[in-house]
Amino acid sequence: MDSTEQRPRAIARAASGLLATGLAVAVGHAVAGVVTPGSSPFLAVADSVVDRAPAAVREVTIDALGTADKPALMIGLAAILLVTGVVVGLVERPRRPAGSAVLVVFGLVGMVAALARPSAGPLWAVPTLLGVVAAVVALRALIGALFPAEAGTRSATATASDSGPAPTPPPAPTPQPGGPPGDRPAPDRRRFLVLAGSAVAVIAAAGTTGIALTRRAADAVAERTGLRLPRVLARNAAAPVPPGVTPDAPGVTPFLTDNAEFYRIDTALRVPSLSTTEWRLRIHGMVEREIELDWQTLVEREAQDRIITMTCVSNEVGGDLVGTSTWTGFPIADLLAEAGPLPDADMLLSTSVDGWTAGTPLEALTDGRDALLAVGMNGEPLPFEHGYPVRQIVPGLYGYVSATKWVVDWEVTRFDQASAYWTDRGWAERGPIRTASRIDRPAPLAELPPGPTVVAGTAWAQRRGIDRVEVRVDDGPWQDARLAEEYSVDTWRMWSWVWDAEPGLHTLHVRATDSTGEVQPEERRDPVPSGATGWHNRTFRVATA
Ligand SMILES: Nc1nc2c(c(=O)[nH]1)N[C@H]1C(S)=C(S)[C@@H](COP(=O)(O)O)O[C@H]1N2
Numbered sequence: 001m002d003s004t005e006q007r008p009r010a011i012a013r014a015a016s017g018l019l020a021t022g023l024a025v026a027v028g029h030a031v032a033g034v035v036t037p038g039s040s041p042f043l044a045v046a047d048s049v050v051d052r053a054p055a056a057v058r059e060v061t062i063d064a065l066g067t068a069d070k071p072a073l074m075i076g077l078a079a080i081l082l083v084t085g086v087v088v089g090l091v092e093r094p095r096r097p098a099g100s101a102v103l104v105v106f107g108l109v110g111m112v113a114a115l116a117r118p119s120a121g122p123l124w125a126v127p128t129l130l131g132v133v134a135a136v137v138a139l140r141a142l143i144g145a146l147f148p149a150e151a152g153t154r155s156a157t158a159t160a161s162d163s164g165p166a167p168t169p170p171p172a173p174t175p176q177p178g179g180p181p182g183d184r185p186a187p188d189r190r191r192f193l194v195l196a197g198s199a200v201a202v203i204a205a206a207g208t209t210g211i212a213l214t215r216r217a218a219d220a221v222a223e224r225t226g227l228r229l230p231r232v233l234a235r236n237a238a239a240p241v242p243p244g245v246t247p248d249a250p251g252v253t254p255f256l257t258d259n260a261e262f263y264r265i266d267t268a269l270r271v272p273s274l275s276t277t278e279w280r281l282r283i284h285g286m287v288e289r290e291i292e293l294d295w296q297t298l299v300e301r302e303a304q305d306r307i308i309t310m311t312c313v314s315n316e317v318g319g320d321l322v323g324t325s326t327w328t329g330f331p332i333a334d335l336l337a338e339a340g341p342l343p344d345a346d347m348l349l350s351t352s353v354d355g356w357t358a359g360t361p362l363e364a365l366t367d368g369r370d371a372l373l374a375v376g377m378n379g380e381p382l383p384f385e386h387g388y389p390v391r392q393i394v395p396g397l398y399g400y401v402s403a404t405k406w407v408v409d410w411e412v413t414r415f416d417q418a419s420a421y422w423t424d425r426g427w428a429e430r431g432p433i434r435t436a437s438r439i440d441r442p443a444p445l446a447e448l449p450p451g452p453t454v455v456a457g458t459a460w461a462q463r464r465g466i467d468r469v470e471v472r473v474d475d476g477p478w479q480d481a482r483l484a485e486e487y488s489v490d491t492w493r494m495w496s497w498v499w500d501a502e503p504g505l506h507t508l509h510v511r512a513t514d515s516t517g518e519v520q521p522e523e524r525r526d527p528v529p530s531g532a533t534g535w536h537n538r539t540f541r542v543a544t545a
Pocket residue numbers: 262263264265266267268310311312313352353354356385386387398399400403404405406
């Protein structure tokens with residue numbers, strides 16, 4: 001039995017691989033719980049399998065397994081991980097980190113899956129990255145304890161005695177499966193057991209933390225999936241969108257922005273998981289009556305659909321922090337009226353469940369515009385990133401002074417008594433949206449054939465509306481672009497212009513005029529403190545005929 005005393009048993013090596021793989025999953029899951037639950041490598045891979053499975057396969061599995069298809073998928077993935085863990089442990093050697101390489105490859109798969117999720121950002125790579133780092137460190141340490149001579153972790157009693165080619169100095173024994181054990185040192189059992197015990201402890205701690213942190217989010221996801229938006233009566237529907245709101249040319253920006261394409265701006269490192277059952281809105285401060293709304297008392301009111309273009313104050317000239325959506329919600333003016341703001345109040349300080357605040361002029365919320373406490377976006381419950389379950393939408397004001405997502409508190413107050421998140425950081429107290437225009441096609445640096453080319457884009461001046469868009473080639477005269485139909489003064493207005501492109505390098509400029517007759521100023525100013533100004537331009541090379 002000498003040989004089994006001396007050589008690390010396969011079971012110990014397999015256990016090392018399993019522990020390392022377990023660490024990758026547990027640490028990844030726990031970090032994801034902190035960053036954002038969907039970024040858990042395990043969940044991300046499961047979700048992408050579900051998304052990518054051909055519809056037929058999906059239906060067959062759902063038929064065969066009923067509603068258990070998701071658990072079945074999880075069990076399948078867990079089985080793959082178990083087998084992988086065993087293999088990882090069996091192939092790893094101190095001098096030949098093949099098992100570590102397998103872990104890295106699996107990590108890459110997890111990372112790609114996480115980054116490819118619809119709402120992913122760069123942070124979504126972090127959980128997998130940390131999980132794999134933890135796994136490789138643990139695997140190297142465990143296997144090092146099992147092969148102390150190779151790992152060079154022991155004194156040199158046996159390092160020089162092995163035969164065979166020794167590619168790198170100092171010479172060390174080369175493992176020879178099936179060959180005689182030789183006199184390599186025994187596995188360092190104590191060290192191995194201590195390491196394995198620590199790994200088990202970390203897996204247990206990280207696993208339970210990860211599950212606890214992601215469960216809330218998973219519950220909210222399940223709730224959102226099953227949620228029905230309040231019904232909108234015909235009299236509260238949005239005016240239909242006529243086809244004329246977009247120019248009749250391929251590749252133009254759509255009038256309505258898909259939820260997945262809609263820009264996202266917030267300070268939340270972790271998207272809040274707030275359920276409708278937890279949600280409350282307290283209305284207090286300078287009011288006649290304090291009110292507390294919950295989901296039920298909110299949605300029993302008459303809901304409206306409104307199409308509104310939102311814009312971020314940080315949008316650079318030509319930038320894409322702007323989008324148009326059909327919002328389902330409840331008039332903020334009515335809710336405020338129930339509380340009865342006192343006559344000298346002039347600000348609504350709204351607070352998000354994550355502590356972010358916005359200060360909105362009460363006037364903008366009560367002057368008859370479609371300021372909404374919104375629960376739906378393009379016919380769906382709000383996506384989590386866009387404020388599930390409840391947010392504000394106020395036409396004509398930049399998001400930082402109006403569009404509080406995950407909103408839970410309204411304090412009626414005064415501008416001389418309160419300030420909000422971005423105004424505390426130097427941005428303007430009031431944030432009316434500036435007139436802006438943008439060239440969207442052709443794409444930047446496009447190579448164009450000479451002759452007629454459709455140039456197209458969008459322009460916005462919420463609350464005022466766009467009356468004119470002009471285009472200029474190089475230093476030529478300003479020429480009127482063709483305006484698409486206006487949907488409302490609160491939405492962007494598309495434009496197009498047919499350019500008889502001549503060979504050479506050309507720069508196109510665009511500028512808009514709002515309905516008050518004010519032309520966009522040429523002067524370039526930064527977004528800080530109250531929104532960028534200046535004319536957008538694009539340069540194209542037109543080929544010779
Ligand atoms: N809770 C919270 N709400 C917020 C923000 C935020 O950081 N936190 N950012 C605001 C800003 S600056 C903008 S432009 C809009 C963007 O909304 P969107 O991400 O749904 O496009 O949300 C606003 N609401």
